[in-house]
Amino acid sequence: RKEVEQDPGPFNVPEGATVAFNCTYSNSASQSFFWYRQDCRKEPKLLMSVYSSGNEDGRFTAQLNRASQYISLLIRDSKLSDSATYLCVVNPGNQFYFGTGTSLTVIP
Amino acid sequence: NAGVTQTPKFRILKIGQSMTLQCTQDMNHNYMYWYRQDPGMGLKLIYYSVGAGITDKGEVPNGYNVSRSTTEDFPLRLELAAPSQTSVYFCASSSVLGTKGNQPQHFGDGTRLSIL
Numbered sequence: 001r002k003e004v005e006q007d008p009g010p011f012n013v014p015e016g017a018t019v020a021f022n023c024t025y026s027n028s029a030s031q032s033f034f035w036y037r038q039d040c041r042k043e044p045k046l047l048m049s050v051y052s053s054g055n056e057d058g059r060f061t062a063q064l065n066r067a068s069q070y071i072s073l074l075i076r077d078s079k080l081s082d083s084a085t086y087l088c089v090v091n092p093g094n095q096f097y098f099g100t101g102t103s104l105t106v107i108p
Numbered sequence: 109n110a111g112v113t114q115t116p117k118f119r120i121l122k123i124g125q126s127m128t129l130q131c132t133q134d135m136n137h138n139y140m141y142w143y144r145q146d147p148g149m150g151l152k153l154i155y156y157s158v159g160a161g162i163t164d165k166g167e168v169p170n171g172y173n174v175s176r177s178t179t180e181d182f183p184l185r186l187e188l189a190a191p192s193q194t195s196v197y198f199c200a201s202s203s204v205l206g207t208k209g210n211q212p213q214h215f216g217d218g219t220r221l222s223i224l
Contacts, residue, residue: 046212
């Protein structure tokens with residue numbers, strides 16, 4: 001079983017739409033969780049950490065459900081500049097486990 | 109703010125050649141990582157280090173070697189380059205939150221390597 005699983009998409013949404021991504025993880029001992037954004041062939045960049053209580057940063061909201069072992073990312077009022085691949089990352093110990101990413105294209 | 113610096117940014121190698129990909133960070137992070145990313149695929153961990161003098165294999169270590177003589181530097185060595193090693197290589201670093209897991213990773217810009 002993979003450490004982290006994500007729906008690869010692609011998600012094609014119109015500007016202004018709300019879109020949600022989910023990610024499941026297998027190691028219940030995982031302690032740190034993150035969402036990264038990756039533009040084509042560039043380095044991953046941290047979008048936000050995910051806390052147990054849920055957290056929000058502008059149009060982005062992240063949630064963690066430890067009981068069901070999944071994390072989610074909600075993007076409201078999508079912008080063209082949100083088009084990218086979104087990576088779910090889980091850290092159960094010394095290593096970080098990356099999902100394969102979910103591709104988002106925001107259409108004018 | 110330099111962060112994580114990788115050199116070179118691009119390189120073309122012939123089959124059988126060797127080279128070292130350099131990675132240095134100025135954030136005093138204990139943890140450092142090497143990943144490769146093939147086109148359309150996710151990141152795969154090659155090696156990682158939890159501190160100077162300590163290295164561990166990741167998911168795809170074959171054909172690579174690493175060393176960690178200082179906190180700042182974590183070079184990745186390819187001894188006998190093969191076409192299957194054509195990829196984008198990312199170095200990353202992070203710090204630890206004690207028993208609360210790790211801080212997020214910071215990535216370098218990547219090294220685009222082609223083996224012909």
